[in-house]
Structure formats: C-alpha cells, structure tokens
Amino acid sequence: MHSKTLGWALLAPTLILLFFFGVVPFIYVLFVSFHQWNPFAVNPDMIFNWAENYRRVVFDAQFLASLGVTIAFVFFAVVSELIIGYALAQAFMRDFPGKAFFRTIHTLPLIMAPIIVGSIWKLMTTPSIGILPNILDDWFGYNLNIGQSALQAFTVTVIMDIWHWTPLVTLSLIAALVSLPPDPFEQAQIDGANKRQIFWHITLPMIRPAIIATVFIRLMDALRTVDEVLMLTGGGPGSATRYVGVHIFKEVFPRTNYGYGSAISVVVLYLTIVACWLLYVSLIAPRNTRKG
C-alpha cells in the first residue's frame, strides 16, 4: 500500500473541520454548563457553580412541560407515519396505471424545506385566510383556530409532520417489501393461513430490520423538529407546541443566562442519546440474544 501520510492528509481537512464545529462546541457547552455566566449582568465573569444549573433544569416546570409535549408529539407522529406508511407501501405493491407518477408525487414533500412546510400549513390553517377553518366551519360547523386551542394546535403539528415525512416511511418499507422472497408467502397460503396470520407471522418479522431503521431515522428527526413548528404556531398557544428545540430557540437562546442555557442543551442531548439507546436495546438487542 502507498504511504499512510497521504491518507491522513486527505482525511485531515474533514477531521479539523468537524473538530472545530462538532467536538469543540460539545466540550464548550459542557464547560459553560457548570458555570454561572451572564455577560450582560452586573458581574459578567464566568463563575464555576458545580451542578447548580443542572439542579435548576430538573425542577424547571417550563422545560419539563416542553419535554412532555415533545414525547407526545414524537409518539403520535411516528406511530401514525408508520401505520399510514405501511398501508401506502402495501398499496404500491401491485401494478396499476401511472404507478411511477404517483410515487413521484408522493415523494415530493421530502425535498421541501421544513420552514416552507410550516409556512404552507400556516396559510392552510390561519383563520380568515386559511382554507381549512373555512371548510370545517361551512360544512361541519367546527371551529378550527390553532391560535386558541392547544389541542388543535398540537394535532395540526402532528398532521403536518405526517404530511411531510410519511413518504420517507413509505419508500423505506417499499424497498423492504420488494426484496422479500415469495416462497414463505406461497407456502403460508398453501397451508391456509389467513391475511392477518400472514401479516403477523411472516411479513412483520421479515421486514422488522427495515422498520427499526425507519423508526430510528424518524425518531431522531422528530425529536429535533423546530423550523416548521416555529413557523406554524411559534410554540403556542401557551406552551402547547413548545417542543424542546422550539423551547431552546425561543426561551433559552434569547436569554443571556448562558450557563443555564448550556445546561438545558446538554440535558436535551443526553436525553436524545438515551432515547436512541432505549430504542436500540428494546428493538435490536433482544433479536441478537435470541439468535445467539
């Protein structure tokens, strides 16, 4: 093999860049989180104050509320996307005229900027200019006002996420379904298994790795949802849709209490890692132990 120096030289720019913009920010936020620091206060110095910021985070009612709505949002969005995405993927499994065309249209939202998705849904749902409140009022006498009703605002953010990201689930599951071997299904039909049995005992176990991968990607993305919600509701009404990212952007960032803001950032990062680890342990690990 040729000299390793060249290899390191080619890799160096990437490593340096990611060090300065990935590792250093992480170490820095950790460092600041153990300090009391407000550059605009009477005393602008950084003062080491042990875990005081973390103690405050744990008892911060606003932050805990934000964490609660985030979990609800992620749960409803990802579960709905998985169910709808699976149904749509199955619907794509047979041949019909214009299949490629419909698939293209279905993929469209994936390329759109989250903030544009937020702006589109804002134009759809704002009373007086939006089409949805008008139709719902005229046809069903239902009053949709996401600026007033916490439940409606929450529901619309979930629907918006479903609109934006279900295609990703559909595409991943299509890929998984296409690659399945036909033999087990034929065998099951010969043995007289019904559709439900085939789904639970053959299809589901076989596409399980694809489902796990998809849930993983979606969970990570849903946890960091900010742009579209910021645009649609701004986190309101009250704190009904103030998901953790929105909370950091709207409540933590504008304040100049950097030590406390850093502590919240670290906690959010930690919880994200824990969420992924829990998912990994509950979905992937049991499979491996059974195999071994």
Next chain:
Amino acid sequence: MRNGNRWLPVLFWTLISFLTLFPIYWLFVISVKPAVELFSTPSVILTDIYWQNYLDVLGDRTLRGYMVNSLVISTGNAVLCTLLGFMACYALSRFDLPGKESIFFWTITNRMAPPAVFLLPLFLLLTQVYRIGEFSLADTRTGMILVYCTFNLPFAIWTLRPTLDGIPKELDEAAYVDGASAWKVISEVVFPLARPGLAVTLILTWVFAWNEYLLAATLTNFNARTLTTGLSEYVTTTGTEWGIMAAISVFTLIPALIIFSLVQRHIVAGLTFGAVKG
C-alpha cells in the same frame, strides 16, 4: 397476486396525491392574490393571477441580498462538503489507516445530534472565540459555509463511501504501477468514475444547505442572512403580509422542485439515508 380492479388503486392514489399537492397549490393561490382579496371567502379557483407579490419580493433590496446569500452559502457549502467528503472517502477506502472505521462512524454521529443543542455553543464560539483580531466568523457567509459542514459533511461522507468502495482498487494500483502520481490517479482515474455519486451528493447537500433555517436564524443578524430567515421575518404577530410570505416561500421552493423533477430517481436513495436502493 390479487385480481383487484386496476382502476381502484388509481382512484386511491389520485386522492392521496390530492392530499399531497393541495397544500402546495394553496401556497401558490395565496401568493398570486392581492391582500384585499385574501380575507373575503377563500376560493380555491383562480380567476386572475396577480404577480405583484413576486415583483415586490424581487424589488426588495434586502430580500435580494438574502437570496444571493442563500445561493452563495449553499453552493459554497455543497462544493466544500462534496470535495472534502470525496477526499475523506478516498482515504478511508484506499489506505490502511488505524481506527478508520471508528473515524468513519464518528463523522456520521455528527449528523445525528439535534442542531438546537448546538445553537448556544456555536453562537458563543463564533462571536467570542473563533476570531482573529477584528475578523470574526459571526454573521459572515464563510462562517455559515463552515457551520453547515456539521450536518452536510457527515452526509457527504455517508453517501460517498459506497461510491468509492465500489471503484475497483486494481484500477488505481495499475495506474501507480505505470508511474502515475497520486494526484493523477485521483483526478484522472478515480474522480471520473465517482462522478455520478459526486453529482448526487452535490445536489443533496446543496438542497439541505438551501433549506436550513435554525442555524441561519441564530448565527446571522444582517450580512449573511438567508432566504429562509427572510421568510420568518415576514411573520409577525401584528399583520403578517401573507401574499409576500407566500411569494418568498415559492421562491425558496422553486430550486428544490426543479432539482427534484430533474434527478428524482437518484436522490430518493440519498434522502432516505440509504434505506432505499433505487
């Protein structure tokens, strides 16, 4: 397998496509109506098209500046990430470097971190730490190009790795035997073969940078603001200019739509992070 009606799925998918397309169509409807008409009963059918909102956006010096910033930042970032990703993946696939799989994995994890977590540290680093005398990276296009590498460079490495692993090593070894320099091998043997993968990476990183909002909104305040931040500036609690907001949204959407229609097939795999092959 099943002998269902052939046209039933078409009907079903027409309905689903309607649900996908209608909100986008509605954005267009709002963008081509004068403000006074918006508040009368909303109508789905367009009788006449009013282009003034678009002209207003193009005529606005600030928004034009934001567009240029968006263009410069996304192009600069896409080129930088694709180039560095290509170099890094070449090193990872051809050299026997100790711990290279760990390095590969570590670069990928950079993309998984929620960006909101890094708002505060990046803001503090850019404004206070990463500076030489008067020159600081805060609110500069260069700064944003570098910051966007945190999510786009890992993505570029992730998508380019299979491309470079797929180019047979024998090709460059043969060229080395013939006495070619490393630069010649990379530029004349490997680069042409990696071109399709590089194109997809370039396009997707460009779209991701173009679409980014959160970091641009917090790390810039005037000089390097992008189109997406311009959009949020038009949403105020008192009297949003809906027509203008819709027109800016359409401007932001157009490049992504054009790219999508041109290379749809190739980018699906990239979008789903490799979960889909085709």
